[in-house]
Amino acid sequence: MYTLGFVLTLLGLMGVMLDRKGLEALSYAVVPGLGLWLFGLVTQVSTLGDFFSYSFTDLLFYGGAAMLFRGLSQSKHLAIPASIVALLMMAFFHQNIRPQAEDMPATTQYGLAAEGELLVELSDEDNLERWKRWIGAQGWTTERAFAPEEGARTDLDDYFTVNIPANELSNLEEIITRIESTGWTDWVEPNETIQIELSPARILPKLNKILGVNDPAVEQQWALQVLEMNKLYDLLNSDKVKTRKKAIVAILDTGVDAGHEDLKDNFYSIAKKYNDDPQGHGTHCAGIAGAVTDNGVGVASFARTGDYFQITSVKVLKAGGSGSQQDIINGIITAVDKGADVLSMSLGGFSTQSRQRAYSEAVRYATDRNVIVVASAGNSNRDAAGFSPVNANGVIGVSAIDNQLQRASFSNKVNRIGMAVAAPGVGIYSTKPNNNYAAHNGTSMAAPFVSGLLGIMKSIRPELTNKEAFKILQQTGKNTRDTANTGRLIQPAAAVEAVLDNNL
Incomplete structure (x- = not known):
């Protein structure tokens, strides 16, 4: 709708400014074109700031196009062909300078499974x-x-x-x-399907944080400052913390590059078929939760030492990033049956139903065996209660905030999710396959922050339930600028202190 309106407006401006016989009808396209353009723009952007920014850019285009067409009208023979070429060039140029995936995370798509x-x-x-x-x-x-x-x-x-x-x-x-x-x-x-998409993000200005670790990319991880990870690292290095087991945090995603330089020493393999990642989404999430920290390589995470938890992988999404409800539920069953303590699902999509019984039954299978299930809220700037599996009973949902503690413009609202918290999800720098690194946006990036923290909490108190864990995260969290729609921002050191103090 937006693109059609933009092109119709340009055609109308060409008809008005060229003032050539035979082109008069084009001038009538200006008004409907502007109407379609405005409607498409309103439905595309998610914030008022984006609307004014994008509309200003487009109006400049329209002004420049009008001047160009008026200038070309002075030529008797080349006015029409030259204007057509100019029209095509402007449309192409406009589409390629518009904010695309770099600035606006793609919404999750859904449909039916190809079979079943x-x-x-x-x-x-x-x-x-x-x-x-x-x-x-x-x-x-x-x-x-x-x-x-x-x-x-x-x-x-x-x-x-x-x-x-x-x-x-x-x-x-x-x-x-x-x-x-x-x-x-x-x-x-x-049996609905979802399609995840990674959204590249501009890396925010480097931050000089004294975390006591030597990972070179720490300065690009603004989230570590908001989460006060220096306090968590100090606590984990003290004699106060005693672990009772090494927990397992399972990344249910596109797989994980198990040989990555910053993951391999903290990776536990369930099955070889899950140990690669042709898409990259799962590896990025794995690094956020559990990249090896203080190893002089890459990024830092909750894995301050290797004593607390390990990362594992279960593939529930295909190489292209799609997966069915059946695939995801089978992944939940596999991870639970293989001994995972925390399931991290940075996936989901809008559901055509008000509730999905199979997802809730799968989560109950996990929670009955004392496994905590975490899911991203979704990237559509809508009510997360309409998205699965975050709306399943027993899930801890995670919204995304930016470095100003604002709800990210794309993040779904979690005010109707029974258990929900917030974590950083804009410009999150983490691991990518083949020893690479990149920053991405999304509630997909927020969820593994919560999963990594829960991995530490479960290592200290393995019997910790999902409800007890959520209570701690909520009570020890801090308010955002939109707490009602984001939940409280997790504060790792305070949450671990609460577990140590048996403050349930």
């Missing part, structure tokens, strides 16, 4: 054979969706996928109704 478009919970295993026969009679196929080790403790082993031919997907609501009418199901929901 529906997730169905059967009410009784005795109906399984009849279910399979009925599904076959419809021309569809079905498979068991999940296989948790402790099936008796969850309903997840009652879930099946239904694979529907592409030519029938337009009737999905009718198909769901038909399935529900069999009387053999407790629940039917779409």
